[in-house]
Amino acid sequence: MTARAALTAPRLASILRAREAGTAVLVLVVFAAATLKDHNFANASSVQQLLTGASLIALLGVGETLVIVTRNVDLSVGSVLGLCAFVVGNLFRHQHIPVWSGFVIAVALGAAIGAVNGLITTVARVPSLVVTLAMLYIVRGVDAKLVSGSIVVPSQVPSAFAAVGYRTVLGIPWLAIIVAVVVAAVAYAMRSFRSGRELYAIGSNPEAATLAGIPSGRRVFMAFVASGALAGLGGALFLALFAQVDNSAGIGYELNVIAAVVVGGVAIFGGSGTVVGAALGALLLNTIQQALVAVRSSSFWSEAIAGALLLAAIAFDRWLALRVARGLRSAEGAHRDLPVASARGSSP
């Protein structure tokens, strides 16, 4: 029976992985199609642009995945990114702080805002949709007040900091490497640590999670803190990438992020999906956008296609879930009720 389990476990894993594999294949298909149309699409700088462009959304998507998996949502990530980018830029401009501290401050500020989101959601039990929507506007308002016309310009950003935005290693942008490392680390943690699995449990069946003794409030709180911290990191990377920040930085990112996460196979009602899928979702949406630019299509199509893809992803997940459920159910009678010697002992 152990052998049987060993045989069946990878099969299941492959089903689960298929969702991410599907997204990856789609990325390649779009890439190949665009390359056929315009051979420049496959050259190094274009690919670098693809990766760089997807990086920020993928990074925010990692945090968003942590939150959505628990059946919550974080709408404040775009605002947090904007605020952190400006605050760090402003500190560089006026205080001349060391380059590394720019990252630390951005992450800390983002985490603090995430902590407020998490506290209100878990302690006051306000739906996170409302809490983070309010936070979106509050942070955006604070950001506008801080900026009030004095935008950060490239000359004010230390060149060592800006280098993070354009340097490459073996042709791969630093930015993409940083995000890939974050994605890999979080993916591993989500898979291999109890607290990671508990996030899925909370989203899959909140009541059962409580009965299983899972500290749901603490876990959800930490998911929000992580999402805020990653949005803060995103802010620092935004500053490094563009070296210029006004009060419009990050506007609308939250919807792009959620779109990427859902397209990447994260169930919007929690319980399933991976950060790898979310990152691939971001890459797919960005590749489609760039491909449409390459074939000189109107940018309107990019958004329409993103929307259609979103619907397709949700429909596909639904279909897959039904099919899996049906398949498993029909296979049931076959593998149960073994004649077992251990069914010994007597009831009095």
Add this chain to the structure above:
Amino acid sequence: MTLVMLERLGRRVSEGPSGLAGDQAGEDGGVGAEHAQATRTAAEHAQANGIAAARTGPILSLRQAAKAFGAVHALVDGSIDLYPGEAHGLVGENGAGKSTLVKILGGVYQPDAGDLVIDDEPVTFAGPGSARAAGVAIIYQEPTLFPDLSVAENIFMGRQPVRAARRIDRGAMNREAVAIFAQLGVALDPGRPARGLSVADQQIVEIAKALSLEARVLVMDEPTAALTNVEVDRLFNVMAALRRRGTAVLFISHRLDEVFASCQRVTIMRDGRFVLTAPADELDVDTMIRAMIGRELGAMFHKTEVTPGEVVLNVEHLERENVFYDISFAVRRGEIVALAGLVGAGRTEVARAVFGIDRRTAGSVHLLGKPLPNGQPSAAMAAGVAFVPEDRRQQGLVMDMGIDDNVALASLARLRKGGLIFRSAERKLAVTWAKRLQLRYGWIHSAVATLSGGNQQKVVLGKWLARQPALLIIDEPTRGIDVGTKAEVHRILDGLAADGVAVLMISSELPEVLGVADRILVLHEGRMAAEFDRADVTADKIMRAATGQAVKDAA
């Protein structure tokens, strides 16, 4: 101490494949103390005939626990002692407080009063986690699984086996799950997701979860409701194996034969109170039922003699193609007529066609001499027909609305004054009917979702009776209602008939049909098979007619 260890080991080996996997004495938190006692009581222990229990006192005892939700006292005196190596049955009607007691043991509810004692130490559970840590495992009535996660993860959530750096050891987790399933005699794939498991398999996973906890106290709240006989037998075997290991098992079931088959002692509860605890072999079914409902069984139906008045409902040659044909009958004032028959015989369909929910393809329906139009429930309602459907949650009640709103819902037109509905009028109406129907509730405006099934049924009844109908059609009036409230519903129907209401009742329960109805119409495959008077009907005659063996011979 060593001896005991050896003995345990020996037993485990001798049990062979049925030995409970992972039975590692070293992991058991209370092992030290247990062994100290074990040596002291070695003689008793040997006598205990293979039961690993070392203690003689209860592992867990709950004394006079109380729990109220608002004004509803779900539990007034919950008391129970669970001994090692013993299966303890807990029985009582719906609403007797069993599930509340279970949730207190599981740390889901904190009792308002009373003591919980484990190993002679008073304890309080802050939450489900601390109950689990104290060695109490609960299998709840409704499976509580994570559909997106694998079966093995469902079993070990929150306490997955880990290797270096506290990383989850999936291999070990799956192996342990397989071992537990082997012990249960099933071969579920530990890697498959829980989504799509049949209810019985979900229950198996729940049982596996409880087993993996190595619990000292295992509470099972109606675990057999969804299981087949084979699975129930298997569960009993597991229970027996657990008892040999010294686990205390609390087994809750509505099936009294199961309680007798598997339990050594039985506790009976009624109305949130402890009634009695006795050894199972000193009890019989009658005693148990009497203790559960607090009165004799014979007193369940009492029938007021009413001389039927004028014809209220007259149905002639009613037909709905492919469903039922040529149905004719009449219901008089003060008369209760039952529509009996097997499920699928067309009883509910006839009632729906009379009320106008479904269109009839032929025949006529007259109420108090006036024809009812085809397919218009609103016309039937206006003419004085009330219809209480079987599925009250879906069709009879707005669960989130208050008792008063629900009762008034069908009478809004009558309560209207100058185009406005006054809350006070609604409340007055609701309170009147709540009193007449002996509804047990906290506040008249609390949501009906908070009521028990029986009391919900009373609210539906009140809603329709508030319209003072001439004809009441009621589909399965007591389905899913506990024994005590059933009798009340029967009394209400009897009282209505005495007040001159014509009642058409659909029921699958023969005792109910025999006890309540004046006349019984039996349908078989969409046709009228027989009609009986109360005086000369027996259960046997109804069953023969319903199964098509005696068509028309009694008409």
